[in-house]
Amino acid sequence: PATPAPASVPFLEMPELRSPFIRTAALAMGSLRLGIGFMTFHLAFVLKRSGQPLWVFGLVLAAGAVGGFSGSIAAPALRRRAGEDRIIKIGLVLPVAVAAVAALRFHVLSAMAVAASIGVAGAIARHGFDSLVQRQAPDVDCGRAFARFETQFQLAWVLGALIAVLARPSGWLGMLVLAAALAYAAAAYTWQIRALGRVTAAGGQSGLIGGLLESAQVCLLAGSRRQAIVMAAAAAEVASDLRSGEQEPADLQELRHLRDVVVKNAAQPPESRAERALVLARRVVADVYPPS
Numbered sequence: 001p002a003t004p005a006p007a008s009v010p011f012l013e014m015p016e017l018r019s020p021f022i023r024t025a026a027l028a029m030g031s032l033r034l035g036i037g038f039m040t041f042h043l044a045f046v047l048k049r050s051g052q053p054l055w056v057f058g059l060v061l062a063a064g065a066v067g068g069f070s071g072s073i074a075a076p077a078l079r080r081r082a083g084e085d086r087i088i089k090i091g092l093v094l095p096v097a098v099a100a101v102a103a104l105r106f107h108v109l110s111a112m113a114v115a116a117s118i119g120v121a122g123a124i125a126r127h128g129f130d131s132l133v134q135r136q137a138p139d140v141d142c143g144r145a146f147a148r149f150e151t152q153f154q155l156a157w158v159l160g161a162l163i164a165v166l167a168r169p170s171g172w173l174g175m176l177v178l179a180a181a182l183a184y185a186a187a188a189y190t191w192q193i194r195a196l197g198r199v200t201a202a203g204g205q206s207g208l209i210g211g212l213l214e215s216a217q218v219c220l221l222a223g224s225r226r227q228a229i230v231m232a233a234a235a236a237e238v239a240s241d242l243r244s245g246e247q248e249p250a251d252l253q254e255l256r257h258l259r260d261v262v263v264k265n266a267a268q269p270p271e272s273r274a275e276r277a278l279v280l281a282r283r284v285v286a287d288v289y290p291p292s
Contacts, residue, residue: 019136024192028088029129030156031185037160042174043111063112067119075127084132085193091125092186099179106171209235225274226262232281233259239285255280
């Protein structure tokens with residue numbers, strides 16, 4: 001018989017999607033999609049005003065499609081070498097240099113290069129964002145969550161296209177605006193991620209990680225052992241996320257396994273399993289932030 005898909009955990013779904021790391025990454029992805037919408041319509045108007053034949057439009061579209069395909073192929077290998085936040089930053093930074101060069105000397109080849117670079121950027125950044133959501137929000141209905149995010153990203157794309165339609169800047173000016181906007185988005189995303197890391201690190205046991213660990217302990221004492229395991233895993237995930245790019249500790253892998261088991265099983269786990277989850281979570285946190 002077919003194994004039924006695990007149900008989401010309603011009392012954890014929305015808090016997980018409202019994680020500051022996920023919200024920051026969603027804002028960065030929205031900025032990138034806005035840039036893609038702006039670039040698409042900007043190039044269309046510029047090429048039309050310059051009297052380019054229809055096949056030139058096809059070349060630019062093909063360059064963007066090839067870039068997106070290449071990014072989809074490269075993203076899994078990149079994910080194995082870097083954390084999700086770095087992948088998103090690469091997606092934001094990659095088109096900046098190409099668009100800046102296109103602003104200095106705008107022609108058909110530079111337009112194709114911008115289309116290809118932003119195609120690659122969009123594909124790898126989306127892969128990093130999806131991976132981040134799946135790892136930091138394991139209890140959500142992924143299909144519903146991704147559909148919600150995709151709706152927001154599509155609205156950002158439409159907004160970018162609308163700006164290009166209303167403003168209709170010259171070719172070089174549009175590329176300069178695109179480069180400046182994505183550079184600002186990359187700088188803001190980097191600053192926000194670092195700020196979240198500092199807040200989490202400085203908070204210690206009274207901060208976000210400590211609050212999750214304390215909630216897990218309260219759930220365990222109240223007999224809610226499933227919630228205790230999930231809360232402990234969330235605390236360890238947040239702590240480990242601040243050391244992206246390094247090898248994950250074995251304790252975190254075991255903790256993820258415990259969490260996956262209880263999420264798939266509606267029955268309350270043994271108390272010893274919940275206590276083990278708390279021990280593992282505290283070790284992961286202490287490994288990332290040793291007690292002073």
